[in-house]
Amino acid sequence: MEITREQVQHVARLARLELSDEELERMREQLSAILEAVGKVAELDLVDVEPTAHPLDLVNVLADDVPRPSLPREEALANAPDPEDGFFGVPAV
Amino acid sequence: MTVDTLRLTAEAAAGLLDRGEVSAAELHDAYLAAIGERDGELHAYLRTLDEPNGEGVPIAFKDVVSTRGVETTAGSKILAGFEPVFDATVATRCYEHGLSLLGKTNMDEFAMGSSTENSAYGASHNPWDPSRVPGGSSGGSAAAVAGGLAPWALGSDTGGSIKQPAALCGIVGLRPTYGTVSRSGIVAFASSLDQVGPLTKTVRDCALLYRIIAGRDPCDSTTVELPAPVELPEGTDLEGLRVGVPRQLNEAEGIEPGVKAAVDAAIQLCEQLGASVGECELPLSVEYGMPCYYLIAPAEASSNLARYDGVRYGYRAPVEGGLTELYERTRHDGFGDEPKRRIMLGTYALSAGYYDAFYGQAQKVRTIIGQEFRAVLQDFDVLVSPTSPTVAFPLGARTANPLAMYLSDLLAIPPNMAGLPGLSIPCGLAEGLPVGLQLIGPQFSENLLFRVGHALEQAIGFDSVPERLR
Numbered sequence: 001m002e003i004t005r006e007q008v009q010h011v012a013r014l015a016r017l018e019l020s021d022e023e024l025e026r027m028r029e030q031l032s033a034i035l036e037a038v039g040k041v042a043e044l045d046l047v048d049v050e051p052t053a054h055p056l057d058l059v060n061v062l063a064d065d066v067p068r069p070s071l072p073r074e075e076a077l078a079n080a081p082d083p084e085d086g087f088f089g090v091p092a093v
Numbered sequence: 094m095t096v097d098t099l100r101l102t103a104e105a106a107a108g109l110l111d112r113g114e115v116s117a118a119e120l121h122d123a124y125l126a127a128i129g130e131r132d133g134e135l136h137a138y139l140r141t142l143d144e145p146n147g148e149g150v151p152i153a154f155k156d157v158v159s160t161r162g163v164e165t166t167a168g169s170k171i172l173a174g175f176e177p178v179f180d181a182t183v184a185t186r187c188y189e190h191g192l193s194l195l196g197k198t199n200m201d202e203f204a205m206g207s208s209t210e211n212s213a214y215g216a217s218h219n220p221w222d223p224s225r226v227p228g229g230s231s232g233g234s235a236a237a238v239a240g241g242l243a244p245w246a247l248g249s250d251t252g253g254s255i256k257q258p259a260a261l262c263g264i265v266g267l268r269p270t271y272g273t274v275s276r277s278g279i280v281a282f283a284s285s286l287d288q289v290g291p292l293t294k295t296v297r298d299c300a301l302l303y304r305i306i307a308g309r310d311p312c313d314s315t316t317v318e319l320p321a322p323v324e325l326p327e328g329t330d331l332e333g334l335r336v337g338v339p340r341q342l343n344e345a346e347g348i349e350p351g352v353k354a355a356v357d358a359a360i361q362l363c364e365q366l367g368a369s370v371g372e373c374e375l376p377l378s379v380e381y382g383m384p385c386y387y388l389i390a391p392a393e394a395s396s397n398l399a400r401y402d403g404v405r406y407g408y409r410a411p412v413e414g415g416l417t418e419l420y421e422r423t424r425h426d427g428f429g430d431e432p433k434r435r436i437m438l439g440t441y442a443l444s445a446g447y448y449d450a451f452y453g454q455a456q457k458v459r460t461i462i463g464q465e466f467r468a469v470l471q472d473f474d475v476l477v478s479p480t481s482p483t484v485a486f487p488l489g490a491r492t493a494n495p496l497a498m499y500l501s502d503l504l505a506i507p508p509n510m511a512g513l514p515g516l517s518i519p520c521g522l523a524e525g526l527p528v529g530l531q532l533i534g535p536q537f538s539e540n541l542l543f544r545v546g547h548a549l550e551q552a553i554g555f556d557s558v559p560e561r562l563r
Contacts, residue, residue: 008437015395015440016402016417017433018425027437030495034438037496038384041454044377044461051456052463054285054315055512056272056536061314075178079406088404093416 001035003028096123099241099558103298106150106244117193121145124195128242131562136217137227137237140164141196149191152302153243155234156197157204158184158289159278167280168200168212168230171401171408171427181278182313183247183289183306190305195243198233202429203398204254204282206230207501210492211431218488219262221526221559225485228258228501234292235262239559245293245302249279251286252386253480253505256517259292260480260529263519263557265299265546266292268505270536271512272317274303275310283393284315286386286509294557296518296546300325303539324540326547332367334545336360337473340372341379342504342531347482351523356479359520359530362552363477373469373476375507378462382507385462387499388442388455389510395439398432434495463511470535475545478504480517480529508533516542519555527555 008028012019019027073086082089094115101109109115115123125141132138139156142163154160157167159177161184166172180188187194201211209217209232217232219225220240227236231248235258238246248255250268259266267290274289281287291302304323309316338360343353364370403409403423410422428436442451469476482503491498508515513533520530530549534542556563 003441007441011437011441011444014444015436016399016420016424017428017436018421019433023433027434030434031437031441033496034387034434035441038387038438038442038451038455040384041381041388041458042450044381044454044458046454046457046461049457049460051453052459053456055463055510056315056317058272058315058317063311063314071178076405078178079175081403081407081409090404091412091415091419
């Protein structure tokens with residue numbers, strides 16, 4: 001299944017992933033080959049089959065509604081690359 | 094006393110500690126000495142701890158397990174320097190049982206790979222033959238245990254990442270039933286498949302460690318209580334056991350003759366130990382298991398890995414521009430090739446126009462796989478097959494071709510899609526390298542897998558110390 005450079009670019013944008021021209025072409029070739037292999041699932045007629053999202057038969061697992069302390073701010077920020085005044089710093093949007 | 098770390102099981106180490114024949118500090122030092130001697134060659138560890146943090150048996154954690162204040166990278170540059178502010182539940186449970194952390198082991202980046210060659214920190218090597226891979230993604234943990242650098246270790250398994258390296262390194266590995274071990278604090282890859290489990294020298298050690306880590310965790314809503322306590326296996330016969338040999342898992346293209354021979358011998362041994370053995374069929378699970386996995390796991394990964402954006406933790410690329418550029422450059426610089434491929438594949442499979450044909454269809458295939466296994470497990474108590482189609486392959490042999498690497502897990506993936514537990518035990522050698530036997534049972538059948546694995550282990554008498562290190 002051949003995919004185009006434009007499709008790869010579109011998906012990279014959705015994934016917020018920068019790719020150089022060279023990486024884009026390599027990704028196009030590899031994704032085409034992998035999609036060819038995984039596209040095999042289309043061979044099966046599964047119209048009436050229910051999808052499985054999760055292997056256990058669990059429904060609506062609820063936690064007790066008990067307040068507990070959250071992560072202290074300084075710990076939440078401990079690994080931040082650019083903390084600022086107790087916040088996560090980012091470039092202007 | 095002198096501790097032979099190559100032979101010491103965790104159970105025996107606990108005995109030495111209990112009897113006061115060795116202290117936790119002495120044990121820790123013995124392993125650090127072994128690491129100093131052999132890890133230059135094996136590169137099983139990303140980092141070690143100078144001092145024990147408990148009074149019990151030492152343990153190594155795959156670097157996917159969050160350890161408070163101890164760098165946790167999941168084998169990725171994007172998490173370089175990341176020091177978790179809390180422990181994963183499995184780490185806490187180990188510490189509560191007195192286990193002492195030796196260090197964090199190498200792995201394929203974000204557990205994506207079958208050889209540890211995708212680690213951003215360099216590949217690990219197989220203790221049986223350092224020119225070969227230890228398997229992956231828990232290859233560092235497997236190499237550490239097989240190479241006498243840890244009595245036991247934790248790994249994680251999404252599509253075979255415990256079973257396959259255990260097989261390639263000649264040790265025991267359990268991928269538990271989905272939902273029995275907490276994922277809280279585990280760096281996420283594909284959440285409907287990820288499970289933490291033990292890599293050990295013996296099946297009894299495997300049961301001991303599983304007993305420590307298993308059980309419901311309020312911090313992971315996908316966990317459940319075990320239906321029965323974990324039992325340490327004792328018996329040596331398999332009277333009354335019905336062993337199924339799924340044809341497609343045992344005759345798949347690419348299974349090496351030496352692997353087939355060792356597994357066939359183990360199957361004959363099952364009969365000698367009193368089991369009845371019969372052939373069975375999994376017509377769709379093997380043929381469609383891989384394609385199904387390589388849609389579902391990347392789809393979930395593309396969502397899970399969205400968190401690495403250079404804002405809250407981990408690597409941030411130096412950029413002049415705005416926020417979008419920051420995200421895109423950070424992810425470009427921080428992720429290696431394999432996570433990028435899977436993020437792209439998963440994003441594609443989930444994107445508008447392709448969702449139904451790829452991700453939606455794969456979820457339906459998953460239903461079919463579950464049904465097939467359930468039907469076969471009506472007639473048989475356990476299923477057997479090779480864990481990996483091949484023995485450990487040379488470093489570099491599959492790095493150029495992602496699809497060839499993906500085939501390493503051809504036989505390990507199908508039961509994982511159904512949420513079933515799988516135990517890999519060494520069953521012999523082919524060309525001087527270990528062969529793993531995969532034992533598959535129904536959900537929550539770990540006690541049965543331990544019993545069968547233990548009986549076979551006793552009968553096989555495999556020496557888990559690599560020949561070149563004896």
